[in-house]
Every structure is written in structure tokens, then in C-alpha cells.
Amino acid sequence: MRKWSILFAMAAISTVGCFVYSYFDPDWWLPNTARDMHRVVSTFGREIDNLFLIILFVTGGVFIITQVVLVAAMYRFPDRRDEQGRPVRKAVYSHGSQLLELIWTVIPAGILVFIALYQMGTWASIKYRGSAPRVPPLAEITARQFQWVMRYPGPDRKLNTADDLVVIDDLHFVKKQSVLIYLKSADVLHSFYLPQLRIKQDAVPGLTIPVWFDCDEAGEYELVCAELCGWGHYKMRGNVTVHETEKDLRRWIDEKLAEQGRSQLAMIPGSGSEGGDRDD
Amino acid sequence: MIWRSRLGWMLGCSFLAVAASGCSDAFNAGDLVYIEAPAMTQDLGPTQGNLKDKPRLREKVRAAMKELYGPDPQTIRVPKGMPLSNGGALLASHIEGGKDPGPHPILQVSATPGSAPAPQAGGYAIYRRNCLHCHGVSGAGDGPTAPFMYPTPRDFRPGKFKFTSTPSGRPPHRDDLRRTITYGLDGTSMPAFEPLLTPAEIEEVVDYVMFLSMRGQTELALIDEAATFEEGDAGEALDEETVQSLADSVFKMWRKSQSARLNPKVARTEPTRASILRGRDLFLASDCKDCHGRLAAGDGDSFIDQETFNKIVFGGNPSERARRAEELISRDSKKLWKDDWGNPLRPANLNKPMYKGGRRPIDLYWRIAKGINGAQMPGHYPSPFDDEKTWDIVNFVLALPYEPTLLTDAPQNAPAGTAVADARGR
Numbered sequence: 001m002r003k004w005s006i007l008f009a010m011a012a013i014s015t016v017g018c019f020v021y022s023y024f025d026p027d028w029w030l031p032n033t034a035r036d037m038h039r040v041v042s043t044f045g046r047e048i049d050n051l052f053l054i055i056l057f058v059t060g061g062v063f064i065i066t067q068v069v070l071v072a073a074m075y076r077f078p079d080r081r082d083e084q085g086r087p088v089r090k091a092v093y094s095h096g097s098q099l100l101e102l103i104w105t106v107i108p109a110g111i112l113v114f115i116a117l118y119q120m121g122t123w124a125s126i127k128y129r130g131s132a133p134r135v136p137p138l139a140e141i142t143a144r145q146f147q148w149v150m151r152y153p154g155p156d157r158k159l160n161t162a163d164d165l166v167v168i169d170d171l172h173f174v175k176k177q178s179v180l181i182y183l184k185s186a187d188v189l190h191s192f193y194l195p196q197l198r199i200k201q202d203a204v205p206g207l208t209i210p211v212w213f214d215c216d217e218a219g220e221y222e223l224v225c226a227e228l229c230g231w232g233h234y235k236m237r238g239n240v241t242v243h244e245t246e247k248d249l250r251r252w253i254d255e256k257l258a259e260q261g262r263s264q265l266a267m268i269p270g271s272g273s274e275g276g277d278r279d280d
Numbered sequence: 281m282i283w284r285s286r287l288g289w290m291l292g293c294s295f296l297a298v299a300a301s302g303c304s305d306a307f308n309a310g311d312l313v314y315i316e317a318p319a320m321t322q323d324l325g326p327t328q329g330n331l332k333d334k335p336r337l338r339e340k341v342r343a344a345m346k347e348l349y350g351p352d353p354q355t356i357r358v359p360k361g362m363p364l365s366n367g368g369a370l371l372a373s374h375i376e377g378g379k380d381p382g383p384h385p386i387l388q389v390s391a392t393p394g395s396a397p398a399p400q401a402g403g404y405a406i407y408r409r410n411c412l413h414c415h416g417v418s419g420a421g422d423g424p425t426a427p428f429m430y431p432t433p434r435d436f437r438p439g440k441f442k443f444t445s446t447p448s449g450r451p452p453h454r455d456d457l458r459r460t461i462t463y464g465l466d467g468t469s470m471p472a473f474e475p476l477l478t479p480a481e482i483e484e485v486v487d488y489v490m491f492l493s494m495r496g497q498t499e500l501a502l503i504d505e506a507a508t509f510e511e512g513d514a515g516e517a518l519d520e521e522t523v524q525s526l527a528d529s530v531f532k533m534w535r536k537s538q539s540a541r542l543n544p545k546v547a548r549t550e551p552t553r554a555s556i557l558r559g560r561d562l563f564l565a566s567d568c569k570d571c572h573g574r575l576a577a578g579d580g581d582s583f584i585d586q587e588t589f590n591k592i593v594f595g596g597n598p599s600e601r602a603r604r605a606e607e608l609i610s611r612d613s614k615k616l617w618k619d620d621w622g623n624p625l626r627p628a629n630l631n632k633p634m635y636k637g638g639r640r641p642i643d644l645y646w647r648i649a650k651g652i653n654g655a656q657m658p659g660h661y662p663s664p665f666d667d668e669k670t671w672d673i674v675n676f677v678l679a680l681p682y683e684p685t686l687l688t689d690a691p692q693n694a695p696a697g698t699a700v701a702d703a704r705g706r
Contacts, residue, residue, distance in 0.1 A: 019555075130684040146471045147464060162682045166639060168463050171622045222475075231413070233426050261547035263641040265541060266446075 005074035012067035031195040043219045045198040047122045133178035140182040143190035143203040146232035169238035183209045191227035218244045312353045315418040329507025336514035337506040344523045363535045370484040372402035403488030419492030429469045432623045436497020440654045443637030447538040448650045448659045457486045467634040502524045547657035550704040551675040559676025571627040578629035586614045593624045640702045644674045
């Protein structure tokens with residue numbers, strides 16, 4: 001009955017094949033920019049991908065070795081019977097091998113310790129508050145069911161004053177600058193997730209959590225909620241726009257502030273919101 | 281060995297059975313139907329005509345509705361003259377009939393897939409995907425998630441929307457609906473759809489909401505008209521001409537609203553200290569404090585107190601709210617606690633910078649000047665507040681959350697004129 005070994009070999013090969021294929025398909029690979037699926041756009045993204053790939057290679061290597069041994073054993077020792085239907089080979093009864101057990105305990109333990117030590121720097125630079133960049137906060141983001149309320153400091157550059165800009169689901173910052181935000185939640189647990197920047201942080205009611213990140217490349221990215229927060233969880237998305245220069249960001253904030261300060265209908269020409277003369 | 285394989289079969293089969301039943305459409309079984317207005321079968325009081333004991337007239341209304349708007353949500357008809365973009369072409373992906381009215385002036389839009397694939401999903405499809413679970417198939421605010429909401433999702437059918445820029449009681453301007461869908465309503469369960477839908481898709485949804493709303497209003501108008509007839513005279517009631525003229529009057533209201541937005545005659549007064557204090561004095565001297573409270577915490581005397589309110593709204597099964605209200609509020613009490621839809625509401629706590637209808641000065645101007653449709657907030661323009669006074673109050677409301685001492689330190693019964701003295705003192 002050698003056919004079983006072939007089935008198991010096929011399963012292993014297709015699994016490895018999926019991983020190899022994923023490297024060439026942007027939909028399968030890690031979320032990156034549309035132009036270059038292998039270009040990671042943030043500092044933390046590169047560190048995290050580095051860790052991810054190390055773990056992938058270690059586990060992938062172990063997977064391949066164990067699958068080769070498994071299939072080889074099945075191929076080498078198939079179920080064989082003589083004319084009377086009795087097994088040809090005699091089973092071996094074993095009390096185990098201490099040496100083998102030692103090997104397969106010490107090696108994984110070593111790998112785990114290596115990963116635990118190796119990732120510490122990355123974890124510290126992303127999560128330890130001491131590593132937060134010394135910059136004024138870009139915004140205070142309050143998650144609520146089911147949107148992100150973003151509060152940017154107004155002209156006085158101070159948060160939580162009357163001149164703040166408040167927008168919904170719209171995160172804007174400048175490329176190649178460390179960005180600091182304060183994350184809050186107004187109701188339940190949410191998770192602030194920037195897939196392309198590999199940033200994920202839970203928003204916890206009652207806590208104000210600083211989150212920092214950067215991005216090398218100007219463009220459009222996405223913000224999603226990564227913690228099931230209720231029936232409208234899937235609606236909880238946001239647009240992320242990374243600007244080329246500080247000037248572009250200020251221009252966007254000024255535009256939004258002007259709209260937020262609107263006191264008459266036709267204050268901003270060409271805003272497109274006057275649908276009154278629409279052809280019915 | 282045999283036992284094991286039998287167990288395997290049993291487990292496998294039961295798993296498959298569960299999976300198969302889970303995949304079935306049983307939950308959505310049945311045709312999609314519009315929910316009828318309650319006045320069709322119930323007596324709702326003297327203000328609204330009803331067809332409680334008039335089955336033949338009921339049938340007449342149903343037939344007229346079918347003729348005008350199509351038999352069910354999946355076959356949409358757009359009556360001639362309905363003020364929608366491109367004659368209703370954004371409502372669904374597949375259009376039968378075409379733009380030429382022909383002898384029978386109805387444009388039929390079918391939401392069920394036809395022969396020609398369409399590039400866009402249409403308002404109906406987007407509404408089903410994103411809005412239906414709260415606002416319901418007919419726009420009655422009765423979707424499956426609606427019972428869990430506070431505030432309750434809007435019932436579009438009476439054609440009344442809270443946050444509008446048109447004169448009080450009028451249908452909303454297209455831009456009001458567009459803003460609500462795009463940016464959501466702060467402090468409610470209405471989320472912002474800006475990151476989920478393209479501007480073109482939002483236009484389609486706006487059209488579909490307007491369609492449901494005008495449909496509901498027509499239904500109410502038809503019921504009102506039919507209720508004036510006796511059941512015996514059902515043959516004469518609601519001829520084609522009357523039906524069309526009733527629908528036309530609804531369309532006319534909506535069309536008129538599209539060019540009747542209230543635009544403040546003067547721009548906002550600079551939010552100076554003096555203006556903010558003038559606003560405060562107006563707040564304290566007028567009826568604002570009766571509902572919003574002397575400290576603007578939303579606890580004025582005109583409303584039932586917060587504790588009773590909480591008991592009614594959150595103190596048990598939501599479907600038994602009316603019963604709890606009856607128990608807890610004495611019959612002769614004139615205190616307020618609900619809006620025109622019968623949903624519980626409270627005046628806003630103005631100490632929190634949360635503005636349901638938008639935070640732009642113009643949004644607050646509209647709230648103060650023309651009130652909130654269907655809610656207890658009345659219009660104040662041009663009397664008692666003219667433009668300048670309204671802007672002073674807007675400035676005060678925008679400043680208050682960051683300066684709570686404005687009210688806590690205010691002199692009791694502040695006489696007019698102290699504001700200026702105060703301003704000089706700072």
C-alpha cells in the first residue's frame with residue numbers, strides 16, 4: 001500500500017508550493033504597495049517582515065524535513081501480507097529513545113529561545129513607551145462603533161482645544177517622518193491596524209495609548225479595525241494618505257479647517273456640495 | 281473497527297447536515313416585501329387617517345402603490361416626475377423600459393439581473409449591503425440590527441429627516457442626505473461611509489433613500505385621501521388622476537426643497553469674548569435652558585429626569601418601552617421624552633463637543649435657526665433670534681465644551697448688559 005505515501009507527499013508538496021507561489025502573487029504575499037509587492041514601506045515593517053521570514057524559514061525547514069521523513073518511512077515500510085493474509089514483517093516494540101527525545105526537545109527549545117531573544121529589540125522599538133519619538137502628536141484617534149474619530153491639533157498646535165480639526169476615518173501624515181498618535185476607545189475594544197505599515201495596536205476603553213510609525217512612500221493606504229467589535233466591524237475602515245511634504249499636509253488640514261469653519265453655503269467656491277441646481 | 285467506522289459515518293453525516301442547513305437560504309426565505317404604513321390597519325389617532333375597517337379601500341391603496349412604485353423592492357418603478365438623478369437610473373443596475381415615457385408614463389427599473397450586465401451596482405444593491413440591516417427593506421428603520429440601537433435608526437417613510445438645511449418640516453436637500461451618509465452622525469450608530477463607498481455610489485444610495493422616502497410619503501397621502509371615503513364608496517376613491525396628483529404633490533415638496541436651503545444672510549460673527557458671553561446670556565435668558573438645563577447638561581425641566589428616562593429606555597425589553605413609559609410618567613405630566621417617531625430622546629448635553637448634525641458653524645446655525653425636524657428642538661429664526669443673535673449662540677455653544685466655567689460662573693438671572701462688562705474684565 002505505497003499509494004498512501006504518495007498522497008502524503010502530494011499534500012506536503014502543494015503546501016510548500018503555496019508558500020513559494022505566494023512570493024509571486026501580490027494577493028497572497030504580505031500587504032505592500034501596489035507598485036512593488038516586495039517593497040516594505042515602513043521601518044517597523046522591515047523589522048517585522050524580517051522576523052516573519054526568519055520564523056517562516058525555520059518552521060518551513062522543519063516542515064520539509066519532517067514531511068520527507070514521514071513520506072520516506074511510509075514508502076519504505078508499507079503494509080505487506082503473505083498469501084494467508086498475515087503480516088510479513090514483525091512489529092518492533094520500543095521503550096523509546098532518550099537520545100532522540102533529547103534532540104527533539106533541545107533543538108525546538110533552542111529555536112524558541114533564539115526567537116524570544118532576537119525579537120526583543122523590535123518589540124521594544126515598537127511598543128515600549130520609552131522608544132516613542134519625541135515629536136508633538138499628529139492626532140488623537142478615538143475608536144468608536146464603528147468609525148475612527150480623528151482629532152488633529154488646529155492652528156494653536158495643541159490637542160483638545162476649540163480649534164481642533166475633527167474628521168472621520170481620514171488619517172493624513174507626511175512621509176519619512178516619525179508619526180505619533182494617541183489611541184483611545186469610546187466604547188469597546190477596537191484594534192488600530194495599518195496593514196501596509198505592519199502596525200497593530202488595540203484601542204482599550206479608559207486608556208490613552210501612544211502609537212508611532214512612519215512611511216517611506218507617499219500614497220494611499222488603508223486603516224482597518226482588527227478586533228471584532230460588533231455587528232458593524234467590517235464597516236470600520238479608514239483612508240490613510242501619506243503626503244510628500246509637510247506643506248501638503250498643512251494644505252489639507254487648512255482646507256479641512258476652512259470647511260469645518262464654514263458659516264455660509266457658498267463660502268468655498270467649487271466644493272461641489274451645492275446640489276440645488278442639479279437636473280432632476 | 282466496525283464501531284469506529286459507524287461512529288465516523290454518524291459524525292460525518294451530522295456534520296454535513298449541519299453544514300447544509302447552515303448554507304441554506306432559510307433565514308431569508310420568502311419574497312421581499314415592503315412593510316405597509318401602520319395607518320393601513322391601525323387607528324393611530326385623530327391626526328392621521330386610517331383604513332382600519334376599510335378592506336376595499338386598503339386594496340385600492342395597495343394597487344395604486346404597486347402601479348406607482350412597483351410591486352416589491354426587487355421590481356422598482358419610478359413614476360414620472362420623481363425628482364431623482366437621471367430619472368431614477370441610479371436606483372438599480374438593470375433598467376427595463378428606458379427613458380422614453382411612452383403612453384404609460386412609468387420607467388421600470390428592475391433590480392433582478394436581466395440580460396445586460398451593468399457596470400454599477402445601483403442604489404438598491406448598495407442599500408441592501410450597507411443600510412438594510414438597520415433601516416430595513418422599506419426604509420422603515422426596522423432592520424434586524426435596529427432593536428439594538430439607541431438612538432433608533434431613521435424611518436424614512438414619513439419623509440422627515442432630523443438634520444437638514446431646508447426650512448423646518450420640509451424634505452431634506454440632497455446634500456443633507458449626502459453629508460449624513462458620507463460623514464455619519466456623530467454620537468449615533470450611523471457610521472461614516474466615506475471610506476467604504478465611492479462618491480458615485482453615495483449618490484446612488486442618496487437616490488434610493490429619496491425613493492423610499494417619497495414612496496412612504498405617497499403611501500401616507502393615499503391612506504389619508506382614502507380615509508375620507510366611506511367603505512361603500514370605494515369604487516369612486518383614488519382614481520388614476522387623484523393618485524398621480526397626490527404623488528406629484530410629494531415630488532413637488534422634494535423638488536422645492538432642492539432650491540430652498542437656508543443660507544445665513546450674514547457670515548458668522550467672529551468668536552470673540554464678547555460674542556461668546558452675549559451667546560451665554562441669550563442662552564440663559566431664553567427657552568434654551570428649559571430643555572438643555574441651566575448648565576447645558578441636557579437636564580432641563582421640560583424633559584423627564586434622566587433617571588426615569590434611563591428606566592424607560594434601558595430598563596428592560598426595548599419592545600416594552602411604551603408600557604414602561606406609561607407606568608413611569610403620570611398621565612397629566614407635560615414633560616417631554618420622545619420625538620415624532622415615538623422614539624425616546626433627550627436634549628443634547630452641550631458640554632460635550634459632540635454634534636450629531638455636524639460641527640460646522642453653519643450646521644449649528646441650522647439646528648438653532650430652524651430646529652430639528654421631528655425632535656423637540658424648535659426653530660428660533662427670525663424670532664426670537666436674528667442672524668447676529670444666532671451666531672452669538674453658535675459661538676457660545678462651540679466654546680462651552682472647552683470652558684465649562686462659562687455657565688458655572690454665570691450670575692444667576694444674568695441681566696442683559698453684564699456680558700460687555702465681563703468682557704472688559706478679562
